[in-house]
Amino acid sequence: MEEDVLYHLDLGTKTHNLPAMFGDVKFVCVGGSPNRMRAFAQFMHKELGLAGDGEDLADICAGTDRYAMYRAGPVLSISHGMGIPSISIMLHELIKLLHHAKCRDVTIIRIGTSGGLGVEAGSVVITDMAVDSSFKPRFEQVVLDDVVVRSTELDRDLAEELLTCSKEIPDLPTLIGHTMCTYDFYEGQGRLDGALCSFSSEKKLDYLKRAYNAGVRNIEMESTAFAALCRLCGLRAAVVCVVLLDRLEGDQIRAPREVLREFQHRPQRLIAAFIRKRLGLR
Numbered sequence: 001m002e003e004d005v006l007y008h009l010d011l012g013t014k015t016h017n018l019p020a021m022f023g024d025v026k027f028v029c030v031g032g033s034p035n036r037m038r039a040f041a042q043f044m045h046k047e048l049g050l051a052g053d054g055e056d057l058a059d060i061c062a063g064t065d066r067y068a069m070y071r072a073g074p075v076l077s078i079s080h081g082m083g084i085p086s087i088s089i090m091l092h093e094l095i096k097l098l099h100h101a102k103c104r105d106v107t108i109i110r111i112g113t114s115g116g117l118g119v120e121a122g123s124v125v126i127t128d129m130a131v132d133s134s135f136k137p138r139f140e141q142v143v144l145d146d147v148v149v150r151s152t153e154l155d156r157d158l159a160e161e162l163l164t165c166s167k168e169i170p171d172l173p174t175l176i177g178h179t180m181c182t183y184d185f186y187e188g189q190g191r192l193d194g195a196l197c198s199f200s201s202e203k204k205l206d207y208l209k210r211a212y213n214a215g216v217r218n219i220e221m222e223s224t225a226f227a228a229l230c231r232l233c234g235l236r237a238a239v240v241c242v243v244l245l246d247r248l249e250g251d252q253i254r255a256p257r258e259v260l261r262e263f264q265h266r267p268q269r270l271i272a273a274f275i276r277k278r279l280g281l282r
């Protein structure tokens with residue numbers, strides 16, 4: 001293409017000097033909420049000891065309110081919204097951006113929230129395999145009028161490296177497990193607290209227990225699409241999500257906002273330690 005307009009990021013190859021803006025990016029962190037990704041960039045700014053207090057970081061995508069993007073040194077922090085269609089649009093444009101900017105050796109990590117299976121609230125799950133609602137490591141993408149099945153395998157060495165990192169951080173219970181990705185938060189995750197209750201409590205528990213027995217330790221809404229797209233585009237990728245509740249014990253997220261805030265900071269602490277270590281900072 002003579003020109004590439006990255007419409008949802010409000011960036012483009014003719015309007016922006018992408019190599020100058022992003023050429024030295026080495027770590028890309030993505031997460032659902034714009035505010036959380038801003039807080040993560042501010043936190044990374046401090047953790048990397050960059051000049052200034054990092055409180056006034058500018059949103060690189062300020063011209064659109066679809067996604068928010070911030071930079072702290074070699075780290076790019078971007079929001080992706082909720083669900084597969086939203087993260088998919090962002091990833092297509094982000095991966096093209098990294099290509100146009102001639103970035104090399106980029107590691108991409110999704111930091112998010114999830115519901116746990118037999119896992120205590122506050123624990124952090126590093127995904128070894130993203131699976132669909134039938135516990136299979138695949139992502140089905142409709143392309144024209146075909147359903148194309150794509151592998152959702154993630155980088156095992158990266159997952160192990162993150163687990164090793166977590167062991168050096170106090171009060172950060174972390175495990176590796178399969179992550180189930182769904183198209184919905186309510187019925188799609190076997191919840192009975194949505195507007196519709198279309199199955200019994202016995203059926204729900206039977207499903208969640210079968211998921212547990214298949215190795216699933218947490219449930220969220222983006223990992224299969226994220227894993228498949230990053231894999232096909234040659235990006236080393238990881239998914240790190242904190243668990244907000246144990247779904248074997250209930251559906252509603254009842255922890256106080258303050259507790260949830262601290263939980264959501266946990267994947268950020270792990271990724272900050274990982275990036276510092278990779279950069280040779282103590």
Ligand code: R2B
Nearest residue numbers: 032082083113220221222
């Ligand atoms: C985790 O949390 C969101 C739903 O509350 C969704 O984006 C996800 O994957």
Ligand code: URA
Nearest residue numbers: 113114115219220221
């Ligand atoms: N995010 C999800 O997708 N599910 C949960 O149960 C909690 C957070």
